[in-house]
Amino acid sequence: MGETLFLKRKVSEDYSHYDFPILKKVIKMRREDVIAEIKASGLKGRGGAGFPTGLKWELALKEPGDEKYIICNADEGEPGTFKDRFLLENTPLQVMEGIIIAGYAIGANKGYIYIRGEYAKAINIFQDAINHAKEEKLIGDSILDSDFSFDLQLVKGGGAYVCGDETSLINSIEGNRGISRITPPYPIQNGLYGKPSVVNNVETLTAAAEILAQGGKTYANLGTDKSKGTKLVCLSGDVKEPGVYEVEFGAMTLREIIDEFGKGTTGELKFVIPGGVSTAILTDDQLDIPYTYEDIANVGSGLGSGAVVVVSEGHDLLELLQNVSRFFMDETCGTCFPCREGNRRVYHLLKEAVNKGGFTSDDMKLIKDIGKTIYLAARCGLGQTSMCFIGSVLEKYTDELLARR
Amino acid sequence: MINVTIDGQKLQVPEGTTILNAAKMAHIKIPTLCYSEELSIYGGCRICVVEVENERLLQPSCAVAVKEGMVVKTHTPKVREVRKTIFELMIASHDLGCKLNCLTCSRGDNCDLQRLAQELGIREIRLNALDKNMSNDYSSYSIVREPNKCISCHRCVRRCEEIQGIGIFTKANRGPAAVITTFKNKGMGNLECVNCGQCIHACPTGALHEVYHYENVWDALHDPTKHVVVQTAPAVRVALAEAFGEKPGRIFTEQMVAALKRLGFDKVFDTDFSADLTIMEEGTELLGRIQNGGTLPMLTSCSPGWIKFIEHFYPEFLDNISSCKSPQQMLGALVKSYYAEKNNIPKEDIVVVSIMPCTAKKYEARRPEMTGDVDYALTTRELAMMIKEVGIDVLNLEGEDYDKLMGSSSGAAVIFGATGGVMEAALRTVYEILTGEELPGIDFTPVRGIEGIKEAEVKVGDLTLKAAVAHGLSNVRRLMNMIRDGKEYHFIEMMACPGGCIGGGGQPIPTDMEVVKKRMEAIYESDLAHGYRKSHENPEVQQLYDEYLGKPGSHKAHKLLHTHYTPRGL
Numbered sequence: 001m002g003e004t005l006f007l008k009r010k011v012s013e014d015y016s017h018y019d020f021p022i023l024k025k026v027i028k029m030r031r032e033d034v035i036a037e038i039k040a041s042g043l044k045g046r047g048g049a050g051f052p053t054g055l056k057w058e059l060a061l062k063e064p065g066d067e068k069y070i071i072c073n074a075d076e077g078e079p080g081t082f083k084d085r086f087l088l089e090n091t092p093l094q095v096m097e098g099i100i101i102a103g104y105a106i107g108a109n110k111g112y113i114y115i116r117g118e119y120a121k122a123i124n125i126f127q128d129a130i131n132h133a134k135e136e137k138l139i140g141d142s143i144l145d146s147d148f149s150f151d152l153q154l155v156k157g158g159g160a161y162v163c164g165d166e167t168s169l170i171n172s173i174e175g176n177r178g179i180s181r182i183t184p185p186y187p188i189q190n191g192l193y194g195k196p197s198v199v200n201n202v203e204t205l206t207a208a209a210e211i212l213a214q215g216g217k218t219y220a221n222l223g224t225d226k227s228k229g230t231k232l233v234c235l236s237g238d239v240k241e242p243g244v245y246e247v248e249f250g251a252m253t254l255r256e257i258i259d260e261f262g263k264g265t266t267g268e269l270k271f272v273i274p275g276g277v278s279t280a281i282l283t284d285d286q287l288d289i290p291y292t293y294e295d296i297a298n299v300g301s302g303l304g305s306g307a308v309v310v311v312s313e314g315h316d317l318l319e320l321l322q323n324v325s326r327f328f329m330d331e332t333c334g335t336c337f338p339c340r341e342g343n344r345r346v347y348h349l350l351k352e353a354v355n356k357g358g359f360t361s362d363d364m365k366l367i368k369d370i371g372k373t374i375y376l377a378a379r380c381g382l383g384q385t386s387m388c389f390i391g392s393v394l395e396k397y398t399d400e401l402l403a404r405r
Numbered sequence: 406m407i408n409v410t411i412d413g414q415k416l417q418v419p420e421g422t423t424i425l426n427a428a429k430m431a432h433i434k435i436p437t438l439c440y441s442e443e444l445s446i447y448g449g450c451r452i453c454v455v456e457v458e459n460e461r462l463l464q465p466s467c468a469v470a471v472k473e474g475m476v477v478k479t480h481t482p483k484v485r486e487v488r489k490t491i492f493e494l495m496i497a498s499h500d501l502g503c504k505l506n507c508l509t510c511s512r513g514d515n516c517d518l519q520r521l522a523q524e525l526g527i528r529e530i531r532l533n534a535l536d537k538n539m540s541n542d543y544s545s546y547s548i549v550r551e552p553n554k555c556i557s558c559h560r561c562v563r564r565c566e567e568i569q570g571i572g573i574f575t576k577a578n579r580g581p582a583a584v585i586t587t588f589k590n591k592g593m594g595n596l597e598c599v600n601c602g603q604c605i606h607a608c609p610t611g612a613l614h615e616v617y618h619y620e621n622v623w624d625a626l627h628d629p630t631k632h633v634v635v636q637t638a639p640a641v642r643v644a645l646a647e648a649f650g651e652k653p654g655r656i657f658t659e660q661m662v663a664a665l666k667r668l669g670f671d672k673v674f675d676t677d678f679s680a681d682l683t684i685m686e687e688g689t690e691l692l693g694r695i696q697n698g699g700t701l702p703m704l705t706s707c708s709p710g711w712i713k714f715i716e717h718f719y720p721e722f723l724d725n726i727s728s729c730k731s732p733q734q735m736l737g738a739l740v741k742s743y744y745a746e747k748n749n750i751p752k753e754d755i756v757v758v759s760i761m762p763c764t765a766k767k768y769e770a771r772r773p774e775m776t777g778d779v780d781y782a783l784t785t786r787e788l789a790m791m792i793k794e795v796g797i798d799v800l801n802l803e804g805e806d807y808d809k810l811m812g813s814s815s816g817a818a819v820i821f822g823a824t825g826g827v828m829e830a831a832l833r834t835v836y837e838i839l840t841g842e843e844l845p846g847i848d849f850t851p852v853r854g855i856e857g858i859k860e861a862e863v864k865v866g867d868l869t870l871k872a873a874v875a876h877g878l879s880n881v882r883r884l885m886n887m888i889r890d891g892k893e894y895h896f897i898e899m900m901a902c903p904g905g906c907i908g909g910g911g912q913p914i915p916t917d918m919e920v921v922k923k924r925m926e927a928i929y930e931s932d933l934a935h936g937y938r939k940s941h942e943n944p945e946v947q948q949l950y951d952e953y954l955g956k957p958g959s960h961k962a963h964k965l966l967h968t969h970y971t972p973r974g975l
């Protein structure tokens with residue numbers, strides 16, 4: 001089984017003469033038909049939440065108001081995720097094409113792309129791409145001889161993981177502190193500057209463009225019933241060949257992805273984090289499941305934004321836990337009590353455990369109670385998922401952790 | 406209407422009602438902390454979470470509106486456990502696990518965290534404290550901030566921003582370093598803070614409190630070489646009893662005076678006296694400006710929070726402010742001149758203490774252009790502390806009268822304590838001076854009540870006097886912008902605090918709009934009970950002019966009773 005080259009199809013192409021063929025076609029279509037095509041494809045958001053993209057666009061189009069925004073989320077802050085960078089650096093014009101198409105479909109004349117601040121190379125490439133597109137009059141007033149005008153602005157990310165959350169990202173673009181907003185209202189109703197706004201991931205928009213090139217049906221024929229199409233997987237950790245690989249949903253198991261694309265592990269495999277540090281781990285005996293949203297959910301985890309991190313024996317579990325905990329502690333925005341105080345406390349408990357050489361069952365209980373509280377009561381997705389990894393490690397390796405004393 | 410089921414009770418509530426308010430209608434009080442009825446929803450503390458059928462996660466009841474058919478459970482095992490864990494986490498980051506602090510804390514007897522602990526049935530904290538190790542902010546003349554006690558509920562941030570329209574506080578950093586602080590951590594004393602103290606009322610803990618002067622006052626009282634004179638502002642008498650467990654709205658003037666005498670003050674004067682005096686001076690100034698083409702509209706000058714506000718935000722309007730000192734400063738100045746001379750007491754031996762509903766009065770007393778008038782300004786709360794320390798059974802005390810010379814007042818003076826009161830008092834006098842007749846009805850109700858901006862027109866002889874009143878600085882800002890945009894008035898009353906002085910930052914806790922309304926009723930009741938209803942009828946004020954000042958606006962009056970202002974900008 002090789003890579004399914006749907007998104008990566010054009011990576012090797014020379015982009016200097018790219019003239020937005022998909023957009024040319026789309027701009028002659030009715031907005032409703034564009035959206036129907038996306039709906040037919042079954043595309044779901046690739047930023048982590050998996051919301052159906054066609055439906056999102058449809059809702060935004062129906063919102064009253066002349067002023068709407070399309071925002072491309074390129075903050076990519078989840079550790080182990082680097083697929084958006086890959087797309088930005090290798091197919092910037094198709095990412096842009098996806099943004100403009102989405103803008104057209106929902107009736108937005110202004111778009112933003114919010115790129116993670118650390119992605120200096122991607123930022124330069126994309127800014128060049130914007131300049132190029134402006135010179136070629138692919139961005140601006142009445143583009144491609146249509147009556148559709150579109151402006152696109154690049155915003156450098158504020159440097160916080162939480163800014164990847166769509167409501168925090170909107171605050172950040174507005175120049176405010178990057179903290180989540182209370183939903184509802186959702187951005188679709190009340191987003192950037194109070195206007196209806198669609199936030200989509202880089203991969204989502206790139207796929208959307210390609211879907212309009214090849215047809216929604218073609219895409220829907222790939223994958224399974226509930227997971228249509230392909231997904232970029234960021235394979236990293238203890239594998240021999242880490243990288244970004246395109247996988248057709250359901251065509252490969254997690255183990256096959258690791259063995260065939262990653263060329264196997266560098267040590268004896270201990271567990272896999274199937275969707276980045278906001279998801280629960282899977283142990284060796286859980287890896288023979290097809291790579292789909294539903295199969296991974298069935299075993300109690302999620303595929304998140306596509307970061308598959310392989311961890312082999314030989315790492316200190318407590319140190320790993322402390323590492324991840326530190327990440328979440330530092331990245332909480334500080335707004336809500338369970339996430340701010342909870343993650344801080346868990347980090348301290350783990351640090352103490354490292355110093356003491358292990359846990360007591362009381363410590364374990366405390367961390368589990370706090371984890372449950374953060375999950376159930378935190379204000380935004382960051383907090384709600386912050387204890388997935390730690391909680392699952394504690395559960396699956398209880399004896400090993402307690403035995404260290 | 407929407408059908409909901411809360412803890413098994415079915416009810417109908419209007420669309421848009423939050424779960425929290427729907428529960429209230431079902432007679433269930435869901436515990437809250439960062440929530441405040443008067444502020445925007447923050448959704449930070451998560452104490453108010455409840456279980457909603459078919460929702461995976463608990464829902465913050467303050468932030469979620471009910472939906473048709475929603476089934477809510479407010480105290481399932483899950484909810485109880487989560488609330489308790491949140492509380493534990495919060496307390497452990499609130500300085501010393503609260504054990505030691507409660508004893509020395511400014512909010513030891515009305516702390517929201519203590520209340521919440523009881524509401525949640527907390528009997529154990531499993532977590533040791535994590536110190537924040539931040540230093541206190543002593544930069545302000547009026548307010549101290551103790552950030553280690555701050556739990557980041559954002560109530561002060563929102564109150565300052567939304568009610569007062571200033572925004573002194575901000576959140577900085579993220580993760581464990583996330584804190585509430587001031588712009589660039591400069592400290593409250595080095596910014597556009599107007600010292601109104603509304604943040605103190607917003608704070609659930611002791612992270613914000615006034616700069617205490619009561620120790621200095623004890624020292625003065627026990628110093629045999631000092632002659633200590635005290636004055637009490639109009640708004641204090643209708644609020645002090647609350648600090649002793651009484652319901653808001655009790656008029657407590659005579660008991661308060663008796664308690665002050667027992668505390669050992671040599672003379673107890675009434676700031677109401679100088680409020681009447683203010684009307685004489687300010688009324689004269691207003692007439693002068695109208696008759697001689699002076700700068701209009703004239704803006705009142707008795708609220709020191711408002712004065713600092715205009716100095717920062719509208720310095721181009723400083724000429725519009727009445728040059729009258731505030732009643733606190735007028736009385737202080739007269740004690741150290743008129744009273745001192747009359748009784749042959751050297752000015753240096755006199756200590757003037759004022760009891761104020763206000764934290765900004767502490768700052769006002771330190772203004773270089775008026776230093777020496779008032780030595781210490783205590784809040785209503787500080788007076789309550791002193792009375793409690795001595796153990797005076799103030800609720801059952803035989804009432805006493807203010808001392809003569811500067812102890813009499815009119816009903817017009819007492820209403821200074823409520824928004825619209827200065828305006829009404831001024832109209833009663835100005836009308837009569839100009840027309841020789843009493844203001845029809847005397848009561849001038851269009852300027853009463855808690856509406857943010859009130860406007861009124863009065864026919865005074867040939868003149869139609871246009872007046873406006875604003876209270877709460879965000880309303881004040883709106884009115885200032887109207888003036889800047891060309892709206893014309895003759896006379897405007899501005900008060901920094903919502904409700905006027907009765908809602909001041911130095912008043913007993915809690916102070917919210919419900920409480921303020923009760924105090925307001927008491928103020929107007931007290932006005933009716935006064936023998937004189939108009940400032941110019943106050944016999945001691947007449948005596949002061951006869952014996953000492955000559956007439957309103959005289960040279961001597963100007964020297965003692967008037968001041969000037971400083972453009973501050975941003």
Ligand SMILES: Cc1cc2nc3c(=O)[nH]c(=O)nc-3n(C[C@H](O)[C@H](O)[C@H](O)COP(=O)(O)O)c2cc1C
Pocket residue numbers: 044045046047048049050051053073074075076077078161162163164165166167199200201202204205380381382
């Ligand atoms: C803490 C947090 C971080 C997130 N980071 C990202 C991110 O880096 N990129 C992204 O596309 N979505 C991220 N999301 C998801 C977005 O909120 C949003 O769902 C997504 O951008 C929508 O686009 P999609 O429908 O195309 O997936 C994050 C969510 C949370 C709660």
Ligand code: SF4
Pocket residue numbers: 162179180331332333334335336337339340378379380381382383384
């Ligand atoms: S869950 Fe964490 S990141 Fe989200 S609002 Fe709360 S503190 Fe901020």
